[in-house]
Amino acid sequence: MAPAAVAAAFPFRLFSAEAARRSTKGGRGKRSSARPVKSPPLPPAPSSAAVIGRGATTFTRLPLREAAPESAEVTLERFPTAPGDPGRRAPALPRGSVRRLGVEEEDEEDEEVEFGSRGATAVHRLPLRDAPVGSGSASIGQFDARAARKSLNGRAISRQIVEHLEDDNEEEEEEFVVTRLDIFEGGKGRKARAVPPEATGEQDGAVVFDPDYGVDSDDDEEEEFGTVAIGTAEFDELEYDGEDDDEAEVLVYHPDDDDEEEEEEEVGVFEGSFQDDGREEAEGEGEVKEKGVPAVMRCFDTARIYAKAGDGGNGVVAFRREKYVPHGGPSGGDGGRGGNVYVEVDGDMNSLLPFRKSLHYRAGRGSHGQGSQMAGAKGEDVVVKVPPGTMVRSAAGDIELLELMKPGQRALLLPGGRGGRGNAAFKTGTNKVPRIAEKGEKGPEMWLDLELKLVADVGIVGAPNAGKSTLLSVISAAKPTIANYPFTTLLPNLGVVSLDFDATMVVADLPGLLEGAHRGYGLGHEFLRHSERCSVLVHVVDGSGQQPEYEYEAVRLELELFSPTLVDKPYIVVYNKMDLPEASERWNTFREKLQAQGTEPYCISAINRQGTQDVVYAVYKILQKERQRVKETEEWNNTQNLNHVADAIKRERSSAMNDFEIIHDKSTNTWNVVGAGIERFVQMTNWDYTESLKRFQQVLEACGVNKTLVKLGVKEGDTVVVGEMEMFWNEEPKRVASKTMNSRDDDAVRWPKFS
Ligand SMILES: Nc1nc2c(ncn2[C@@H]2O[C@H](COP(=O)(O)OP(=O)(O)OP(=O)(O)O)[C@@H](O)[C@H]2O)c(=O)[nH]1
Ligand SMILES: [Mg+2]
Numbered sequence: 185m186a187p188a189a190v191a192a193a194f195p196f197r198l199f200s201a202e203a204a205r206r207s208t209k210g211g212r213g214k215r216s217s218a219r220p221v222k223s224p225p226l227p228p229a230p231s232s233a234a235v236i237g238r239g240a241t242t243f244t245r246l247p248l249r250e251a252a253p254e255s256a257e258v259t260l261e262r263f264p265t266a267p268g269d270p271g272r273r274a275p276a277l278p279r280g281s282v283r284r285l286g287v288e289e290e291d292e293e294d295e296e297v298e299f300g301s302r303g304a305t306a307v308h309r310l311p312l313r314d315a316p317v318g319s320g321s322a323s324i325g326q327f328d329a330r331a332a333r334k335s336l337n338g339r340a341i342s343r344q345i346v347e348h349l350e351d352d353n354e355e356e357e358e359e360f361v362v363t364r365l366d367i368f369e370g371g372k373g374r375k376a377r378a379v380p381p382e383a384t385g386e387q388d389g390a391v392v393f394d395p396d397y398g399v400d401s402d403d404d405e406e407e408e409f410g411t412v413a414i415g416t417a418e419f420d421e422l423e424y425d426g427e428d429d430d431e432a433e434v435l436v437y438h439p440d441d442d443d444e445e446e447e448e449e450e451v452g453v454f455e456g457s458f459q460d461d462g463r464e465e466a467e468g469e470g471e472v473k474e475k476g477v478p479a480v481m482r483c484f485d486t487a488r489i490y491a492k493a494g495d496g497g498n499g500v501v502a503f504r505r506e507k508y509v510p511h512g513g514p515s516g517g518d519g520g521r522g523g524n525v526y527v528e529v530d531g532d533m534n535s536l537l538p539f540r541k542s543l544h545y546r547a548g549r550g551s552h553g554q555g556s557q558m559a560g561a562k563g564e565d566v567v568v569k570v571p572p573g574t575m576v577r578s579a580a581g582d583i584e585l586l587e588l589m590k591p592g593q594r595a596l597l598l599p600g601g602r603g604g605r606g607n608a609a610f611k612t613g614t615n616k617v618p619r620i621a622e623k624g625e626k627g628p629e630m631w632l633d634l635e636l637k638l639v640a641d642v643g644i645v646g647a648p649n650a651g652k653s654t655l656l657s658v659i660s661a662a663k664p665t666i667a668n669y670p671f672t673t674l675l676p677n678l679g680v681v682s683l684d685f686d687a688t689m690v691v692a693d694l695p696g697l698l699e700g701a702h703r704g705y706g707l708g709h710e711f712l713r714h715s716e717r718c719s720v721l722v723h724v725v726d727g728s729g730q731q732p733e734y735e736y737e738a739v740r741l742e743l744e745l746f747s748p749t750l751v752d753k754p755y756i757v758v759y760n761k762m763d764l765p766e767a768s769e770r771w772n773t774f775r776e777k778l779q780a781q782g783t784e785p786y787c788i789s790a791i792n793r794q795g796t797q798d799v800v801y802a803v804y805k806i807l808q809k810e811r812q813r814v815k816e817t818e819e820w821n822n823t824q825n826l827n828h829v830a831d832a833i834k835r836e837r838s839s840a841m842n843d844f845e846i847i848h849d850k851s852t853n854t855w856n857v858v859g860a861g862i863e864r865f866v867q868m869t870n871w872d873y874t875e876s877l878k879r880f881q882q883v884l885e886a887c888g889v890n891k892t893l894v895k896l897g898v899k900e901g902d903t904v905v906v907g908e909m910e911m912f913w914n915e916e917p918k919r920v921a922s923k924t925m926n927s928r929d930d931d932a933v934r935w936p937k938f939s
Contacts, residue, residue: 485535486635491632492547494524495624496522496563496602498603498623499518499604500516500606518603519559520561521563521600522624522627523549525545526568529569536636545566547627550624552624557608571636595826596827598630599628602837603624604621604624620873620876638714641718642718643715645723649670650725650760653673653693655796664693676694683804716747720754725760727761727766727768727774732759758799759775761791763792839861841887843861846893855903862889862906866908867907867908900913
């Protein structure tokens with residue numbers, strides 16, 4: 185089709201394919217700019233055959249944000265909402281944000297920044313550090329990277345947005361948005377500009393970061409800031425060193441140390457995570473000892489892993505060429521589906537320790553399609569093997585996704601991306617030689633928190649050195665380490681107790697509990713969650729201790745402080761070491777005390793196997809009752825769909841393209857078109873083909889985006905963002921008979937529903 189004809193058909197938005205190609209190649213991220221776009225940018229060369237219509241525009245590709253779903257409903261990669269309207273689709277659009285609060289008078293020390301994991305929700309606050317003065321070069325790179333490093337352990341290259349919203353006491357309304365993506369891109373040598381406060385004349389001491397520097401140069405801005413004051417810096421030249429007295433660096437936000445502590449505690453997401461083995465500090469006595477647990481113990485039952493389903497393979501454009509077959513027609517095959525990510529219960533595993541070593545699980549990408557209508561091969565699936573009793577949560581938003589209990593259970597967690605269609609699929613009556621093919625759909629990705637709760641029927645609890653491991657060793661075949669010092673047991677031990685042919689129970693021996701365990705003393709507290717799944721607790725008391733009753737009460741209290749459901753569990757009390765004279769002497773007092781409370785304790789000598797069998801029978805009797813009770817309630821809710829996460833992803837994938845929302849950000853004149861269907865369309869569009877632009881245009885028209893924008897009052901030069909595409913709006917130069925448009929619409933918009 186001649187360019188002029190295309191222009192006539194789609195007079196509204198005029199894109200430059202040239203510019204598009206340029207910018208997509210560069211892959212430069214560009215987000216709502218620091219300053220409103222004041223004039224439409226340079227028109228591209230109209231001579232290019234690919235230019236659709238007249239007028240001009242730039243066409244930039246935005247990198248996609250990392251998927252970090254806040255809910256099981258939304259797991260696809262997506263772009264964040266309009267910066268000015270963070271709350272709108274917050275649940276669907278996970279992101280971090282830092283927002284400057286209103287500045288209180290001139291007191292810069294009091295400035296605060298809210299730092300949240302989604303939208304405007306504050307999770308913790310960092311105080312704003314006054315910006316250093318007198319430097320022409322500046323970078324905000326450190327700012328966000330630092331926050332990110334803190335909160336994400338620097339691992340997830342996820343996208344956080346730093347918002348610098350309007351000041352209450354400034355007349356000028358300004359808004360600055362800095363995405364971490366910009367910063368990361370900056371890290372690859374991109375030029376960026378930061379404007380020191382004295383250049384802007386603002387009193388708030390914040391350095392203004394201009395992510396668009398060098399993208400669209402704007403003369404007005406130069407004047408406003410004064411050219412001298414504007415320095416540029418290569419990001420890779422700058423390194424964060426934690427000090428702000430380094431002249432080469434300008435740190436914009438710099439939380440001071442006290443608040444850092446606070447912030448860590450409040451966020452608290454990373455406690456119990458792996459890594460940072462060497463980072464633990466020795467803590468003084470009397471202090472709260474939150475993380476004084478060796479890494480190996482933390483990894484026993486918690487892990488954080490990254491999973492990504494494979495991207496679909498791209499479809500290709502090909503035409504059949506064969507002797508004696510003139511006009512062979514399009515024959516580009518579809519890309520293959522990306523691999524799936526499964527989670528499977530492996531009965532042989534009993535801890536999450538293997539995840540210390542491997543934490544990235546990526547399914548294979550689908551192969552690209554080929555000529556002769558050959559579809560690409562499917563990507564390879566990956567299976568994440570977990571022990572029975574594993575809870576799977578999405579790290580973002582702490583949403584419970586799965587609870588995997590039985591060996592052999594398998595859940596499809598992330599379905600691979602669909603393969604892009606080849607040009608053979610685009611053949612229509614009016615377009616017999618389609619030069620268009622889709623890219624493969626991106627596979628969803630996620631950080632997952634795994635937590636293991638042992639699936640034991642009985643939990644043995646008690647103070648250190650009480651003889652818990654000894655008891656387990658005599659009633660089961662387990663061989664736990666036994667020694668005469670506290671904290672012999674560092675990780676829970678499991679044993680199977682069989683009373684009879686089919687009467688068995690799994691017993692867990694847990695690390696000892698100290699008074700103050702809930703405040704972090706000792707180790708036992710780390711593992712108490714494992715007893716949450718137990719039906720019965722066996723509380724072992726060391727009869728040879730100084731005050732067995734006191735020890736008993738203290739442990740009960742710790743259980744209660746950990747979780748009220750623990751103390752409500754049925755339990756039996758076992759008084760141990762009766763072979764020792766000091767124990768047998770105190771037995772009567774102990775027994776009377778407990779009887780007064782309505783509990784009948786057992787006395788044993790674990791080492792001599794005296795009385796242990798009675799304990800086993802007593803426990804089994806209670807367990808049977810509990811099992812019966814659980815069975816009755818389970819019958820009611822036994823239909824658990826293990827694939828619900830994948831289902832939600834698939835549902836979202838099939839969302840209609842005309843189901844979108846438009847969010848207007850007045851300060852930057854940006855219109856964000858948000859909708860899973862349309863964003864997915866943009867992601868799958870292969871901009872290498874010129875026909876893709878046309879199709880994109882047609883889709884915008886057909887699904888009503890253009891119409892809605894016009895209705896909402898979009899103006900010449902405004903920015904329109906759809907998924908990873910950013911465009912400038914150009915008014916139509918000349919309206920063309922709508923007949924032509926309609927006749928083309930139904931031809932071009934062939935967007936089938938995927939299930
Ligand atoms: N005399 C006597 N000693 C016992 C008895 N039961 C256990 N012990 C001893 O008590 C010490 C501690 O036993 P463990 O079974 O390791 O105690 P634990 O409760 O598992 O201790 P932690 O794992 O450190 O919490 C060992 O030296 C055992 O030999 C008993 O019935 N009589
Ligand atoms: Mg032990």
